[in-house]
Amino acid sequence: MTQINMAEDIKNAADKIIDAHRFDKMQLIGILHDLQAHQRWLPREVLEYLAEKLDLPINQIYHVATFFKAFYLKPRGKxxxxxxxxxxxxxxxxxxxxxxxxxxxxxxxxxxxxxxxxxxxxxxxxxxxxxxxxxxxxxxxxxxxxxxxxxxxxxxxxxxxxxxxxxxxxxxx
Ligand code: FES
Missing domain, CATH: 3.40.30.10 (Glutaredoxin)
Structure with missing residues (x-):
C-alpha cells in the first residue's frame, strides 16, 4: 500500500463518501461527483486514495475524471x-x-x-x-x-x- 499524503479532514470526508457508495466500483462517477462537491475539485491525492480504496488502476480513474467536463482537476473558486x-x-x-x-x-x-x-x-x-x-x-x-x-x-x-x-x-x- 502506498503512502498518500492527505489532510485528515479530507481523508475522513473521502472515507465517508466511499463508504456511502459501499466501495462500489460501478458507482465511480457518483463517488467522483461527491468527492468534488466536498472540495470543488479533485486533487491528485484524492484520486490516488480512491484508486487504492476501490482497488482500481489510477489510470482508469483519471480516464473517467478527464472524460467528463463536469470534473475539475485544478482548484476551483468558491x-x-x-x-x-x-x-x-x-x-x-x-x-x-x-x-x-x-x-x-x-x-x-x-x-x-x-x-x-x-x-x-x-x-x-x-x-x-x-x-x-x-x-x-x-x-x-x-x-x-x-x-x-x-x-x-x-x-x-x-x-x-x-x-x-x-x-x-x-x-x-
Ligand atoms: S447564445 Fe444561447 S444563451 Fe447565449
Missing amino acids: HTCTVCLGTACHVRGAPKLLENLERNLNIKAGETTPDLMFSLEAVNCVGACALGPVVICDGEYHGHMTNIKTDRLLRQVKAKDKEENKAKELVEA
Missing part, C-alpha cells in the same frame, strides 16, 4: 462566473462582458483567482438565447447583462461573502 459566448450572446456584446470580468478578476477565462474566490468560464450557448447576453453566477442566470450590471453582480457576491464571514466570526467568537 464562486463560478460563466459568460455565454454563443452566437446570440456574442452579437449582443458578450465578448465585452468577458473582457470586463477578466480585467475585474485579473484572470483569463478558464482560470481561478489565486485566493480561490472566483473561477471564470466561457461557454457556448446555455439555452437562454432570448436573455442574451447571459452571465451565470453560481448557477443563477442573469440575462440582458451589461458591464455595469456585471460589476454590480460581482460586488453583490463579494458583499454577501463578507457578511457571511462576519456572521461566522461572530458565531465562533
Whole structure:
C-alpha cells in the first residue's frame, strides 16, 4: 500500500463518501461527483486514495475524471462566473462582458483567482438565447447583462461573502 499524503479532514470526508457508495466500483462517477462537491475539485491525492480504496488502476480513474467536463482537476473558486459566448450572446456584446470580468478578476477565462474566490468560464450557448447576453453566477442566470450590471453582480457576491464571514466570526467568537 502506498503512502498518500492527505489532510485528515479530507481523508475522513473521502472515507465517508466511499463508504456511502459501499466501495462500489460501478458507482465511480457518483463517488467522483461527491468527492468534488466536498472540495470543488479533485486533487491528485484524492484520486490516488480512491484508486487504492476501490482497488482500481489510477489510470482508469483519471480516464473517467478527464472524460467528463463536469470534473475539475485544478482548484476551483468558491464562486463560478460563466459568460455565454454563443452566437446570440456574442452579437449582443458578450465578448465585452468577458473582457470586463477578466480585467475585474485579473484572470483569463478558464482560470481561478489565486485566493480561490472566483473561477471564470466561457461557454457556448446555455439555452437562454432570448436573455442574451447571459452571465451565470453560481448557477443563477442573469440575462440582458451589461458591464455595469456585471460589476454590480460581482460586488453583490463579494458583499454577501463578507457578511457571511462576519456572521461566522461572530458565531465562533
Ligand atoms: S447564445 Fe447565449 S444563451 Fe444561447
